[in-house]
Amino acid sequence: MVQIPANPENLLIELPKTVTLYVTPEQFAALAAANRDLRLERTAKGELIVNPPTGWETGKRNWNIAGELYLWWRNAGEPGQAFDSSTGFVLQNGAIRSPDASWVSQEGWQALTPEQKGTFANICPDFVVELRSSSDTLKTLQEKMREYIDNGAKLGWLIDPQQRRVEIYRPNSAVEVLENPAELLGEGVLPGFLLNLRRVWD
Numbered sequence: 001m002v003q004i005p006a007n008p009e010n011l012l013i014e015l016p017k018t019v020t021l022y023v024t025p026e027q028f029a030a031l032a033a034a035n036r037d038l039r040l041e042r043t044a045k046g047e048l049i050v051n052p053p054t055g056w057e058t059g060k061r062n063w064n065i066a067g068e069l070y071l072w073w074r075n076a077g078e079p080g081q082a083f084d085s086s087t088g089f090v091l092q093n094g095a096i097r098s099p100d101a102s103w104v105s106q107e108g109w110q111a112l113t114p115e116q117k118g119t120f121a122n123i124c125p126d127f128v129v130e131l132r133s134s135s136d137t138l139k140t141l142q143e144k145m146r147e148y149i150d151n152g153a154k155l156g157w158l159i160d161p162q163q164r165r166v167e168i169y170r171p172n173s174a175v176e177v178l179e180n181p182a183e184l185l186g187e188g189v190l191p192g193f194l195l196n197l198r199r200v201w202d
Contacts, residue, residue: 021048028096029119032088039085044093044147051098058133061161064199065129066101072186072193073103080105080126088120091151096120097144099128103190124152127189131200132160145169155189164201 023031028042041049054062066084073082085100102125109117116122128148130141138160145156149169156169166184168176178184180201186193 022046023048025090025094025096032120039098040096041088041098042094042096044091044095046094052135054133057161058131061131061159061200062100065131065159065195068195068199069101069103069129069193072190076192080107081109083125089124090120090122091124091147093147093151095147095151097148099125099148100131101129103127124148126152126154127186128153128156130156130158132158132162134162142167155187157184157195159197159200161200166197 023042023046025042028040028048031048032038032040039051039053041051043049062085066082069082073079081104083099083102083104085098087102088096088098089102090096104121104123105126108123108126112121112123125148128145130144132138132141141158145158145167146169148156149171153169154171158167158169160166164180166178166181168178168184170176181197183197184195186195
């Protein structure tokens with residue numbers, strides 16, 4: 001196990017794949033604050049995940065997805081809160097995750113304290129999107145999607161541009177797989193939300 005100091009300075013992290021960093025939630029918060037250019041996550045076991053910056057294709061696709069979610073949110077009268085990929089959430093199992101796009105209902109958002117709203121919120125988004133990049137393994141993202149659902153998400157989309165395929169996750173339901181869909185609907189979770197996948201596939 002590699003120990004992380006309680007108040008780290010900016011760190012250059014370069015480790016062999018055989019080494020795993022374990023951090024407490026407090027150490028994770030300190031690392032995230034000191035390394036704002038990194039996208040960090042923490043598993044339920046305390047393993048630190050350092051996600052590399054995205055390439056331009058993935059960045060463009062993320063921007064389109066988050067932009068469509070924002071437009072729906074604004075035009076629907078700003079129900080709840082919508083978030084981009086830089087937002088971290090503390091799940092019930094202790095993991096700290098950052099979906100590529102997410103939304104929290106007004107009821108869930110109002111239940112948070114001002115302190116929780118000012119840091120990593122102790123809540124699982126009602127809606128999450130994960131976009132597969134060329135460096136992501138499908139198995140890892142599928143496990144992440146199941147984790148979201150197990151911790152309270154009501155709807156999740158795993159979008160795989162490489163295969164032009166979408167996996168839809170819902171509580172107490174088998175995963176629905178769509179091959180080369182043209183659009184996705186927010187169903188009862190995000191009424192009226194429609195994501196045109198042409199902007200993602202192209």
